[in-house]
Amino acid sequence: xxxxxxxxxxxxxxxxxxxxxxxxxxxxxxxxxxxxxxxxxxxxxxxxxxxxxxxxxxxxxxxxxxxxxxxxxxxxxxxxxxxxxxxxxxxxxxxxxxxxxxxxxxxxxxxxxxxxxxxxxxxxxxxxxxxxxxxxxxxxxxxxxxxxxxxxxxxxxxxxxxxxxxxxxxxxxxxxxxxxxxxxxxxxxxxxxxxxxxxxxxxxxxxxxxxxxxxxxxxxxxxxxxxxxxxxxxxxxxxxxxxxxxxxxxxxxxxxxxxxxxxxxxxxxxxxxxxxxxxxxxxxxxxxxxxxxxxxxxxxxxxxxxxxxxxxxxxxxx
Amino acid sequence: xxxxxxxxxxxxxxxxxxxxxxxxxxxxxxxxxxxxxxxxxxxxxxxxxxxxxxxxxxxxxxxxxxxxxxxxxxxxxxxxxxxxxxxxxxxxxxxxxxxxxxxxxxxxxxxxxxxxxxxxxxxxxxxxxxxxxxxxxxxxxxxxxxxxxxxxxxxxxxxxxxxxxxxxxxxxxxxxxxxxxxxxxxxxxxx
Numbered sequence: 001x002x003x004x005x006x007x008x009x010x011x012x013x014x015x016x017x018x019x020x021x022x023x024x025x026x027x028x029x030x031x032x033x034x035x036x037x038x039x040x041x042x043x044x045x046x047x048x049x050x051x052x053x054x055x056x057x058x059x060x061x062x063x064x065x066x067x068x069x070x071x072x073x074x075x076x077x078x079x080x081x082x083x084x085x086x087x088x089x090x091x092x093x094x095x096x097x098x099x100x101x102x103x104x105x106x107x108x109x110x111x112x113x114x115x116x117x118x119x120x121x122x123x124x125x126x127x128x129x130x131x132x133x134x135x136x137x138x139x140x141x142x143x144x145x146x147x148x149x150x151x152x153x154x155x156x157x158x159x160x161x162x163x164x165x166x167x168x169x170x171x172x173x174x175x176x177x178x179x180x181x182x183x184x185x186x187x188x189x190x191x192x193x194x195x196x197x198x199x200x201x202x203x204x205x206x207x208x209x210x211x212x213x214x215x216x217x218x219x220x221x222x223x224x225x226x227x228x229x230x231x232x233x234x235x236x237x238x239x240x241x242x243x244x245x246x247x248x249x250x251x252x253x254x255x256x257x258x259x260x261x262x263x264x265x266x267x268x269x270x271x272x273x274x275x276x277x278x279x280x281x282x283x284x285x286x287x288x289x290x291x292x293x294x295x296x297x298x299x300x301x302x303x304x305x306x307x308x309x310x311x312x313x314x315x316x317x318x
Numbered sequence: 319x320x321x322x323x324x325x326x327x328x329x330x331x332x333x334x335x336x337x338x339x340x341x342x343x344x345x346x347x348x349x350x351x352x353x354x355x356x357x358x359x360x361x362x363x364x365x366x367x368x369x370x371x372x373x374x375x376x377x378x379x380x381x382x383x384x385x386x387x388x389x390x391x392x393x394x395x396x397x398x399x400x401x402x403x404x405x406x407x408x409x410x411x412x413x414x415x416x417x418x419x420x421x422x423x424x425x426x427x428x429x430x431x432x433x434x435x436x437x438x439x440x441x442x443x444x445x446x447x448x449x450x451x452x453x454x455x456x457x458x459x460x461x462x463x464x465x466x467x468x469x470x471x472x473x474x475x476x477x478x479x480x481x482x483x484x485x486x487x488x489x490x491x492x493x494x495x496x497x498x499x500x501x502x503x504x505x506x507x508x509x
Contacts, residue, residue, distance in 0.1 A: 019400040030411040
């Protein structure tokens with residue numbers, strides 16, 4: 001009896017001691033020399049491990065800070081306070097000014113963009129995109145309003161308004177979760193301060209854009225000519241603002257014939273007109289379409305072909 | 319041939335997850351994505367194999383020789399948890415990439431009852447060293463198979479319109495039960 005007790009205590013204790021010693025030695029010998037700043041960084045992060053920054057947990061984010069794969073202002077939960085502390089630890093200047101927001105490069109809501117058909121399927125952009133013509137909207141680049149980005153957003157910053165997604169600039173934490181959720185790749189992170197934005201992503205030629213949408217970029221290059229600061233360029237049939245150069249003078253906004261370029265500091269008079277016109281046109285046009293259905297049906301075919309061509313060309317270039 | 323029978327039985331007939339219902343916690347917890355399920359499955363398979371071999375040696379040469387067979391449970395837990403710790407240390411040093419990929423699942427392994435289960439089963443059935451190791455490895459493979467297949471099913475469920483009452487865990491549990499029934503086809507019905 002005593003023997004059993006002694007044996008069991010000794011064997012279990014012995015094995016435990018052996019394993020403990022082994023582990024202790026191993027942890028010494030296999031110790032990975034970690035950056036001493038890592039512990040401090042982990043301490044200032046919120047520790048919620050929410051993944052809002054795009055990496056798996058706060059510790060991974062801290063490691064990313066040290067090797068450069070994540071940015072000090074990348075934590076949406078910690079905010080400016082956290083960024084300041086991180087910058088302090090890393091010994092760099094806090095770049096709070098670079099607050100970013102998500103921006104959806106499509107302005108084509110249900111009033112201004114033509115639809116090829118009505119979509120009653122699954123309320124999901126990915127599902128809708130796989131249909132003929134890349135969704136119900138005539139423009140293959142348009143936001144379908146299925147709400148993939150809405151469900152991707154943890155902060156309720158995106159809403160579907162009149163058939164397109166709209167970002168609430170104040171609620172947006174620039175976590176970037178919505179960016180990969182859009183099957184049309186419409187969402188960009190742009191500087192919070194950027195007043196001037198191009199609300200279109202159509203790489204189709206101007207003629208086709210004009211057929212499909214009254215607020216699309218028709219690549220007329222008037223904005224390029226209007227800009228004194230070389231800050232806006234039409235590349236691949238779409239105007240793009242270089243925010244490093246833009247001074248927000250609103251010259252391009254005034255010149256844009258289809259009111260694609262938006263500015264928060266300039267009320268575009270064209271903006272209201274086309275919509276009203278369009279509504280009036282629609283009302284007038286509806287009896288016409290019933291009169292001549294053949295005429296109405298012919299344009300979409302060459303148009304989709306042209307778009308396809310456009311798509312394949314784009315792929316080849318890539 | 320006998321080894322093959324042991325392996326086949328551990329993978330399909332007596333699958334640790336779907337027939338023995340061991341290690342259900344990570345089965346439900348880490349099966350939302352195929353990649354994470356794969357990582358967990360591989361880690362479990364590896365630990366099960368090595369734990370089977372080590373506990374066999376400890377059981378025969380320490381516990382049995384000293385007549386302390388009754389202590390197997392506590393001894394096995396001690397060995398498995400410290401072994402998992404050792405692997406974690408080793409991985410961190412040797413392959414930080416794999417360590418990153420495994421993440422939290424590695425420490426989870428220490429408390430996975432499938433691993434303790436396989437070592438206890440080895441002892442109860444009385445397998446020899448080779449049989450124990452094969453049993454552990456095949457059990458791990460079965461675990462890997464079940465968790466990856468289940469993760470695939472769950473990924474598909476995510477994209478479907480499930481009744482609100484069944485959303486999330488309820489539908490996952492239903493799927494798991496049906497998978498278990500399907501795997502029962504390998505063993506037949508015994509009353």
